[in-house]
Amino acid sequence: xxxxxxxPETSLVHGxxxxxxxxxxxxxxxxxxxxxxxxxxxxxxxxxVAAAVGTANIPVPxxxxxxxxxxxxxxxxxxxLDRVRMPRVGTAAAAGAGLALAGLVMQTLFANPLADxxxxxxxxxxxxxxxxxxxxxxxxxAGFVAITGTGRLGVVVAAAIxxxxxxxxxxxxxxxxxxxxxLLIIGVMVSSAVGAVTSLLLxxxxxxxxxxxxxxxxxxxxxxxxxxxxxxxxxxxxAGVIILLLSQSLNAMLLxxxxxxxxxxxxxxxxxxxxxxxxxxxxTVTAYCGPIAFLGIAVPHLARxxxxxxxxxxxxxxxLLIGVIISVACSMITQLPPGDLVLPVNVVSALVxxxxxxxxxxxxxxxxxxxx
Numbered sequence: 001x002x003x004x005x006x007x008p009e010t011s012l013v014h015g016x017x018x019x020x021x022x023x024x025x026x027x028x029x030x031x032x033x034x035x036x037x038x039x040x041x042x043x044x045x046x047x048x049v050a051a052a053v054g055t056a057n058i059p060v061p062x063x064x065x066x067x068x069x070x071x072x073x074x075x076x077x078x079x080x081l082d083r084v085r086m087p088r089v090g091t092a093a094a095a096g097a098g099l100a101l102a103g104l105v106m107q108t109l110f111a112n113p114l115a116d117x118x119x120x121x122x123x124x125x126x127x128x129x130x131x132x133x134x135x136x137x138x139x140x141x142a143g144f145v146a147i148t149g150t151g152r153l154g155v156v157v158a159a160a161i162x163x164x165x166x167x168x169x170x171x172x173x174x175x176x177x178x179x180x181x182x183l184l185i186i187g188v189m190v191s192s193a194v195g196a197v198t199s200l201l202l203x204x205x206x207x208x209x210x211x212x213x214x215x216x217x218x219x220x221x222x223x224x225x226x227x228x229x230x231x232x233x234x235x236x237x238x239a240g241v242i243i244l245l246l247s248q249s250l251n252a253m254l255l256x257x258x259x260x261x262x263x264x265x266x267x268x269x270x271x272x273x274x275x276x277x278x279x280x281x282x283x284t285v286t287a288y289c290g291p292i293a294f295l296g297i298a299v300p301h302l303a304r305x306x307x308x309x310x311x312x313x314x315x316x317x318x319x320l321l322i323g324v325i326i327s328v329a330c331s332m333i334t335q336l337p338p339g340d341l342v343l344p345v346n347v348v349s350a351l352v353x354x355x356x357x358x359x360x361x362x363x364x365x366x367x368x369x370x371x372x
Contacts, residue, residue: 032307032314039306039321046325047093050332051085058085087229089328092221094229095289096299096327098236098281100319101243103296104303105274108250108312110184114357116296117282119184120170120275121191122163124198126286127217129162130155131198134213135205155216156228156287163283166190170275180257180271218344219290221331228288235284239277240320246270247312254310292327293346294353299323301356326352 102117
């Protein structure tokens, strides 16, 4: 089958590759890695500040001391950081890093600047699982609750099962489909179908349960216990390592799958690994935090602007670090209202992500029109 012609919008994703080459070579290597190291320093500082800010402020030096020794110098501060602040910040950092990596991989794999980690319907599957637990659904809902249980653990298990079911369905279709465009369309169709079932449950849900589901859908980094946060970090880190190991293959795929095959890349294997790792990240984040919006779309583009290259060897680490910075910053902003009020994460992430997506659309329009 002839490889489809790339959409002009994809020049935004690969623009730097066309102008300066996809790979970072020569003297630029040191400059780019200096930027990455700078991003790592900023990420650590943002994490420290986010852990320090709240209803009871903690000095940043005490937070940094806690990060390295587990003791903030005051029993109250240590308890607060250990049980509340660091689990919240760690959850935000893991979610931001994972979604940034997954978003970049999806944009490269599908050659679409507006692709995100949820483009294949993983989030919709997780939402359906949560809907069955929180909203009920007759015999089916009762049976699902019997499997997953109730409470927060039940919600996490239900989301994981829903995400896994959609992943297996996409991988099953992928066995007979060689075109990434067709696979993308199937993912969108599966997402729409699963979303329709969720909407049906919403239409007949009790008001109290409906409010519970809506609250979950707005996203939150709070309320994740330390042990759950550690498990979440381990899962996302494992999937992230797989993505990082694919950097060379992703570089080859910047110029299309046919070119990648001539370079010896096992395209189908890379596609399976990339989709599976992305689905694991998206499903894990959705299970613990709800469907966090915009980070997976916006962060890769910010990373390209900061790094100035499409070389995945540096773009992936840069995206990871910027994802941590923005996600933790969003988590910090959600805690700013006075009293016990907490803003939904998706409200804050939308305020960050929407301007970036608009810039993406405007720049792609200029590029497709031949503007410099």
